[in-house]
Amino acid sequence: xxxxxxxxxxxxxxxxxxxxxxxxxxxxxxxxxxxxxxxxxxxxxxxxxxxxxxxxxxxxxxxxxxxxxxxxxxxxxxxxxxxxxxxxxxxxxxxxxxxxxxxxxxxxxxxxxxxxxxxxxxxxxxxxxxxxxxxxxxxxxxxxxxxxxxxxxxxxxxxxxxxxxxxxxxxxxxxxxxxxxxxxxxxxxxxxxxxxxxxxxxxxxxxxxxxxxxxxxxxxxxxxxxxxxxxxxxxxxxxxxxxxxxxxxxxxxxxxxxxxxxxxxxxxxxxxxxxxxxxxxxxxxxxxxxxxxxxxxxxxxxxxxxxxxxxxxxxxxxxxxxxxxxxxxxxxxxxxxxxxxxxxxxxxxxxxxxxxxxxxxxxxxxxxxxxxxxxx
Amino acid sequence: xxxxxxxxxxxxxxxxxxxxxxxxxxxxxxxxxxxxxxxxxxxxxxxxxxxxxxxxxxxxxxxxxxxxxxxxxxxxxxxxxxxxxxxxxxxxxxxxxxxxxxxxxxxxxxxxxxxxxxxxxxxxxxxxxxxxxxxxxxxxxxxxxxxxxxxxxxxxxxxxxxxxxxxxxxxxxxxxxxxxxxxxxxxxxxxxxxxxxxxxxxxxxxxxxxxxxxxxxxxxxxxxxxx
Numbered sequence: 001x002x003x004x005x006x007x008x009x010x011x012x013x014x015x016x017x018x019x020x021x022x023x024x025x026x027x028x029x030x031x032x033x034x035x036x037x038x039x040x041x042x043x044x045x046x047x048x049x050x051x052x053x054x055x056x057x058x059x060x061x062x063x064x065x066x067x068x069x070x071x072x073x074x075x076x077x078x079x080x081x082x083x084x085x086x087x088x089x090x091x092x093x094x095x096x097x098x099x100x101x102x103x104x105x106x107x108x109x110x111x112x113x114x115x116x117x118x119x120x121x122x123x124x125x126x127x128x129x130x131x132x133x134x135x136x137x138x139x140x141x142x143x144x145x146x147x148x149x150x151x152x153x154x155x156x157x158x159x160x161x162x163x164x165x166x167x168x169x170x171x172x173x174x175x176x177x178x179x180x181x182x183x184x185x186x187x188x189x190x191x192x193x194x195x196x197x198x199x200x201x202x203x204x205x206x207x208x209x210x211x212x213x214x215x216x217x218x219x220x221x222x223x224x225x226x227x228x229x230x231x232x233x234x235x236x237x238x239x240x241x242x243x244x245x246x247x248x249x250x251x252x253x254x255x256x257x258x259x260x261x262x263x264x265x266x267x268x269x270x271x272x273x274x275x276x277x278x279x280x281x282x283x284x285x286x287x288x289x290x291x292x293x294x295x296x297x298x299x300x301x302x303x304x305x306x307x308x309x310x311x312x313x314x315x316x317x318x319x320x321x322x323x324x325x326x327x328x329x330x331x332x333x334x335x336x337x338x339x340x341x342x343x344x345x346x347x348x349x350x351x352x353x354x355x356x357x358x359x360x361x362x363x364x365x366x367x368x369x370x371x372x373x374x375x376x
Numbered sequence: 377x378x379x380x381x382x383x384x385x386x387x388x389x390x391x392x393x394x395x396x397x398x399x400x401x402x403x404x405x406x407x408x409x410x411x412x413x414x415x416x417x418x419x420x421x422x423x424x425x426x427x428x429x430x431x432x433x434x435x436x437x438x439x440x441x442x443x444x445x446x447x448x449x450x451x452x453x454x455x456x457x458x459x460x461x462x463x464x465x466x467x468x469x470x471x472x473x474x475x476x477x478x479x480x481x482x483x484x485x486x487x488x489x490x491x492x493x494x495x496x497x498x499x500x501x502x503x504x505x506x507x508x509x510x511x512x513x514x515x516x517x518x519x520x521x522x523x524x525x526x527x528x529x530x531x532x533x534x535x536x537x538x539x540x541x542x543x544x545x546x547x548x549x550x551x552x553x554x555x556x557x558x559x560x561x562x563x564x565x566x567x568x569x570x571x572x573x574x575x576x577x578x579x580x581x582x583x584x585x586x587x588x589x590x591x592x593x594x595x596x597x598x599x600x601x602x603x
Contacts, residue, residue, distance in 0.1 A: 010474055010550070012579050019532065020548075020580070022473030022517075037473075054552040054578045056477045056495075062550070062578065068534065071579050073550055 005082055009034065009074030011042050025074050027086040032063050034072045042070055046087045051094050058105075059098050139242060144189035144209075147245055151209030154244075162199035162376070165216060169369040171196050173361050174214050177229040178236070180359065184302035186295075187240045200376040202317075206235035208244030216375035219366065221320075222313060225359035230310030233296035233303075241295060243288045290343055297347040306356040311344040377487075377519065385465035385527035385586075390485070392456045394449035401492070402485040404441040406458040413451035418443050446488060458485055460523035467528045467545075467583060469520045475549040476520060478512040482545045482585075487518025522546050526587030537576045542588035548580030 007025040011034045023034040023042075031045035044063055052062040060075045061083065080095040165171065175194050182192055190210040200217040207213075212235060214228075222228045238244065284292070293310070300307040318337040377400065378393040389408060392400060404418075420443055433442065447456055460466065462481075469476060471490060483492065495513040514520055522528065524545050531537055533551055538558075547553070553576045576582055 012550075018470060018472065020472060020474075020550075052578070054550075056475070056547070056549040056552060058552060060550060060552075060578075068579075073579075075549075 005078065007074050007076040007079045007082075009072065009076065009079075011036060011040075012071040012073070013042060014069065016040065023072070025072060025076075025079070027082055029086075032072050032083075042072060044070060044072060046090070049087075051091045053094055053097050061095070061098060139245060142245070144187065147239065147242060148191060148209035150244065150248065151207035151211050151239075154207050155211045160195065160197050160213065161201065161203075161215070162197045165196040165198050165373065165375070167369060167373050169366060170216075170219070170373070170375075173225070173366050174212075174219075174228070174232075176361055177225060177232050177359060178212060180229065180303050180305065181233055181236060181299050184299045185236065185240050187242070190239055192236065192239075198373075198375055204231055204235050206232075206239045208239055208242065210236070210239050212236065216370060220370055220375060221316070223316060224309065224312075225361040225363050225366070226305055226309035227313040227316070229303075229305055229359060230296065230300060230307070230313055233299045233305075234292045234310065237292040237295035237299065238284060238288070240299075241288070241291055243284050243292070246288070247284060290340075293340055293343050294347050297344055297351075301348075301351050301354055304354060304357045305359070307344060307348050307351070311341045311348075314341045314344070379468060379519070379521075381466050381468065387459075387463055388466040388523070389457055389459035390466050390468075390521050392458065392485075394447070394454045394456065396449050396452045396454075399446055399448040399488040400456065400485055401488050401490070402445045402447060402456075402458055403460075403483060404443050404445055406460070406484055407445065407447070407456065408459050409455075409457045410447070411454045411456075413454045414447050414449055414456060417446045417448065419446065420444065444492065458521070460484055462523070462525045462589065464524045464526050464585065464587070465528040466521055466523050467530065469522060469546070469581070469583070471514060471517055471520055473517055475513050475515040476546050477549060478514060478520075478522060478546040479544050480510065480512060482522050482524060483512045483514065484521040484523045486514055486520040487516075490514050490516040490518050490520060522583060524583075524585035524587075525589045525592070526585050528583055528585055531582045531584065532580075533576050533582050534579045535577070537582060539574045539576065539582070539584050540588070541572055541574060542590055543584045543586075544574060545583035545585050547576065547582045550580035551576050551578045551582060553577070 005027070009023055009025040010020060011023045012020050016036065021036040021038070021040070023036045026033045026035070028043070031043050031049065033041065033043045035041050044065055048065055050064045050066060052064065054060060054062065055073070055075065057075065060073055061079055062071055062073045064071045080098045084092055084095050171194060174196055178192050178194055185192075192206075192210040192212055195211065195213045196219075197213055197215050199215040201215045202217045202221045204212065204214045204218050212232065214232070218231060219228060222231070296310060297307040300310065314337045318341075377395075377398050380391045380393075382389050382391055394400065394414070407416075466484060471486075477495060486492065491514070493513045493515070494510040496510055522545055528545055533547075538556075539553075540558075541555075544553075553574045555572050556575045558571060558573045
């Protein structure tokens with residue numbers, strides 16, 4: 001092995017200008033030889049050699065004469081092992097510290113890298129959810145005009161699921177139901193516009209801002225005007241509780257959250273227009289549906305309409321469900337009938353006594369007109 | 377390149393004379409004055425070398441600037457005068473291979489053949505040495521100009537040497553330092569006003585500064601009127 005390898009290192013000696021020079025280190029049979037770039041040669045015999053490990057890195061190997069007048073040093077990774085092989089086991093213990101130091105530094109770096117990565121990930125994920133939470137919490141600060149813009153954009157972007165019904169008897173009846181509820185909406189500033197669509201779907205929805213779409217299938221299936229009003233109270237509650245706005249924020253995530261926090265609703269409106277093309281804007285979570293049921297019950301009670309009519313409509317659907325399964329879109333994203341009936345009854349039980357009044361709508365005449373106009 | 381260090385040690389500036397084709401790499405903002413035959417190139421790495429982005433980012437952690445300015449003489453007999461931001465000294469060090477470990481903000485200029493990188497000295501040293509988290513590591517062969525707060529003094533260490541925290545300017549890579557208590561007991565060390573100190577071991581050159589920027593800041597800060 002002697003002389004087989006050369007290592008980059010240096011020498012300290014008073015004969016060198018400046019006291020220090022870079023050198024090529026070679027292990028010989030008798031000792032360590034260093035040749036500087038100017039050709040000066042220095043050698044320390046193994047038996048006259050003291051070994052230290054140090055330097056800024058903590059891994060530099062120093063070989064010194066006993067009087068410290070000559071020092072040869074090297075930081076090459078291969079040097080400790082070559083020295084141990086050539087010089088024998090005398091320096092093994094000190095050279096082992098070099099290996100330990102390398103291992104320790106490697107371990108520390110890996111540990112810091114892992115900790116740093118974990119902290120960064122935690123900050124990113126935490127920051128993301130904190131921003132979303134802040135945006136959701138600040139929803140009350142967003143003016144109702146934003147809901148109206150979003151609802152209008154969504155309404156303009158989507159096509160009605162059937163021909164619009166303009167018959168005064170039918171439309172006025174639905175408007176009368178909405179008008180009875182509207183004064184009791186806890187969120188002021190919404191504009192409830194009614195659109196009746198000729199479709200066999202047993203469905204109705206209310207877009208953010210208050211645009212209500214009612215399908216003739218719902219009017220024909222319900223057994224009373226109070227039941228339809230119950231369904232409308234539920235749909236209007238989605239707008240009142242701003243579920244559409246929340247849903248857009250949850251769907252679009254961080255971008256919308258940032259836009260809302262900086263007070264820009266322009267992006268939100270264009271996103272709502274895209275969502276409005278599908279049913280995404282009127283598909284809510286089960287929690288939102290339950291909240292709409294509870295709010296609807298309170299509105300009905302405040303409007304002196306028996307809230308149990310809403311439960312009655314659920315009972316009706318429950319009985320008729322086998323033959324309506326494919327058509328009852330209104331229920332597709334909603335909680336189960338029994339659960340909803342229980343929720344409504346539970347809420348009603350908490351309400352103070354109230355003298356309920358029926359809707360001043362000629363239900364028979366409405367049904368007859370639906371027949372006359374060929375409503376599906 | 378010839379150099380002359382003027383107005384030492386309290387307000388030193390380095391006057392560099394460059395012949396046509398000679399270059400020097402300087403800290404951003406170090407140039408005070410120059411003759412018109414010098415051109416300036418700004419990069420994030422060594423002049424003419426690639427891969428400077430990472431080195432630039434690492435240098436930022438050590439308290440230096442992301443960018444480096446390379447001054448090249450297009451004509452003979454050009455003069456460049458450079459100086460540090462802080463009032464203090466400048467010293468010239470001839471690097472003949474190996475590395476010089478420099479505390480952040482003490483590197484002023486160096487030959488273009490010298491690589492300027494950042495190095496980590498360990499968490500304990502980062503907290504207690506009174507210096508930054510990272511240090512500047514200059515490697516290669518050529519001239520380096522270091523600056524200090526106050527005067528610089530040079531020590532040839534062979535064995536052990538103790539320097540108070542915040543007074544290190546630079547040391548050769550053949551030296552190792554540890555943070556130790558100044559006195560026999562930790563309480564005594566702090567009561568004596570010295571607290572922790574840096575104990576150097578090995579053989580090599582060490583540069584220290586007479587004044588300590590953080591201590592000066594603590595002394596001056598309370599006397600400044602709020603804006």
